[in-house]
Amino acid sequence: MGATLKDATAIAGIGQTPFAKHLPESEKTLACRAIVAALDDAGIAPSEVDAFASYTMEETDEVEIAKAIGAGDVTHFSKVGYGGGGSCATVAHLAAAVATGQASVGVAWRSRKRGSGPRPWKNTRVQLPTPGQWTRPFGLLRPADEIGLLARRYMHEYGATRDHLFNVALACRNRANQNPAAIMYERPLTREMYMTARWISEPLCLFDNCLETDGALACVVVSAERARDCRQRPVYVHSAAQGLPAQHHGMVNYWNDDPLTGPAWTAARHLWKGADLGPQDVDVAQIYDAFTPLIPLSLEGYGFCGRGEGAAFTEGGALEIGGRLPLNTGGGGLSEAYVHGFNLITEGVKQLRGTSTAQVPDAATCLVTAGEGVPTSALLLRS
Amino acid sequence: MSATESVRAAMTPSVPESLSASVPGTTDNAPGDDAGLLLPVPDEDGAPFWDHAARGELRVQSCSDCDELRFPPRPCCPHCQSFASHWRRMSGRGRIWSYVLPHPPLLPAYAALPGYNAIVVELAEAPRIRLVGNLVAAPDAPLNSVGPARLRIGAPVKAVFAKLPGGVTVPRWLLERP
Ligand SMILES: [Zn+2]
DSSP states (O other), X not given: OOOOOTTTEEEEEEXXXXXXXXXXXXXXXXXXXXXXXXXXXXXXXXXXXXXXEEETTOSSOHHHHHHHHTOOOOOEEXXXXXXXXXXXXXXXXXXXXXXXXXXXXXXXXXXXXXXXXXXXXXXXXXXXXXXXXGTGGGXXXXXXXXXXXXXXXXXXXXXXXXXXXXXXXXXXXXXXXXOTTSTTTTOOOOHHHHHTSOEEEETEEGGGBOOOOEEEEEEEEEEHHHHXXXXXXXXXXXXXXXXXXXXXXXXXXXXXXXXXXXXXXXXXXXXXXXXXXXXGGOSEEEOOOSBTTHHHHHHHHTTSSOTTOHHHHXXXXXXXXXXXXXXXXXXXXHHTOXXXXXXXXXXXXXXHHTOOTTOOTTOOEEEEEOOSSSSEEEEEEEO | OOHHHHHHHHHOOOSOGGGSSSOTTBOTTOOSTTTTOBOOOOOTTTHHHHHHHHTTOOXXXXXXXXXXXXXXXXXXXXXXXXXXXXXXXXXXXEEEEXXXXXXXXXXXXXXXXXXXXXXXEEESSOTTOEEEEOXXXXXXXXXXXXXXXXXXXXXXXXXXXXXXXXXXXEEEEEESOO
16 A cells, blocks of 8 residues: 555644625635635745645636735646535545645635525526436425435434434534624524424425525645644644445435435545544534534444434434534534535634634544535544 | 536526526426426436427336346446447336425425425336426326325325426326325
8 A cells, every 4th residue: 555645634724704694705805815814824825835626616716816815836736526525525635635745735715605696506597407307397406405305215214303403403503602703603593493494395494404605714734744833733634535426316316226325425434444543533523514414314424323323313412512422513504604514624623723612622533524415525633 | 518517507606697587498488387497408318218208108218238227317337338228118106205395495486386396206116216206186287286295205106297388298296096
């Protein structure tokens, strides 16, 4: 076996803009602000940046970013597809590039005006022969509908209830109530609010759906050795993985043998194979939460419990601070900000620096995951 | 369009809403209950499905070498890599595998059908072949013609065909025991 990724690189800096339903500045400006802040956090000059990674859905390309922030000669740049499934992969691609000498200072970012911009599913101009021809004419229009179908089947097969989904929404909201930067900082959630909320795609209600947010975030990836000389305590990329399962079909994954085992299972197998640690060693988790049902599915996929046990896992405050697996400690996509999961990466870094607004005592390992349902990715971070 | 672009397009806000107000692929301005519903936009692999549907037949792509069914259709058999395929006729019988009841915000034509359902049907002959569709009270009835209380996972259903105002025929599903 050749070079390994294990602890070879670290996240040395993180940066973010405010989060809001509407920010006046452009996505490009917000991206630059987050990136400049992340480099300042690391204590690295923009002229040293020689690698970029982002999402294929990112509207600002690396050419614009590089010339605006004053990057030097760039020798590695990559874009990852599948919306929120690409979040952790941006860091993974930079880690691979840095570990193999393709670059030395990498910046990953996501800037998105999903709060004040259009809703993607309203775009009927791009009418998607595949797989849209098999779903959209029948009114399966939005990601909420596509995941709602999986959620209904999951509830049917395993006896999961809306109370289990509420446990997820509540844990995220409680953490947001501790986080002044979170959209839902001053907005507590009660069971009654949840149970009487309007439907979005029954069985999913308003609080099962992520926020619609304007905002941008970035992080800086360097070698482990370099990170030890930076301003902040290094957060090591211990293991990383992407996951596209055999016979997978994207978010509308109803056509393979077993639609309830999604990309998380594939990513997890590779993630744990490359790690010295297992699920039992994880102190805190940042799990992609565009929709609450993704949490029980991911808990199963990443091996925190057995198949069909993800809903029951959420009982008894398991996802709260002090519980078995504190979840989305900045508030997540459900209650901090929905920026395609990048805030889950930065929150993982804060936990391992000991600077989270909902700090898990002595947190030393953090799992961060990307969108489940779509081809996905994951990071295992350690201090 | 590649799968990558499909997922991207499904999730990206890249086209301003002002550009998407009136576009091909919908039945905008057509009369009747289905006005404004999205029409299927077939690709080369999927076109035979819709051609057969227009003749009132539910057919699924089958490998001509190893006989395995596959859906959605694609150029090559994932089991034996054969490029030879044909379209095997199905009985049209199946069971509801799951369903949702979408509520606003929705595209206007769907918002005009409160309580409509979207279902996934697993086919009786091939339970791993699952089709997204709608449970309706009669072939030409609107998408909200069956009350939500009648929807149940496992309920037996049968395929019928509805010709939409735009001239495209799509499968719909009736309860076997209404
Ligand atoms: Zn074959």
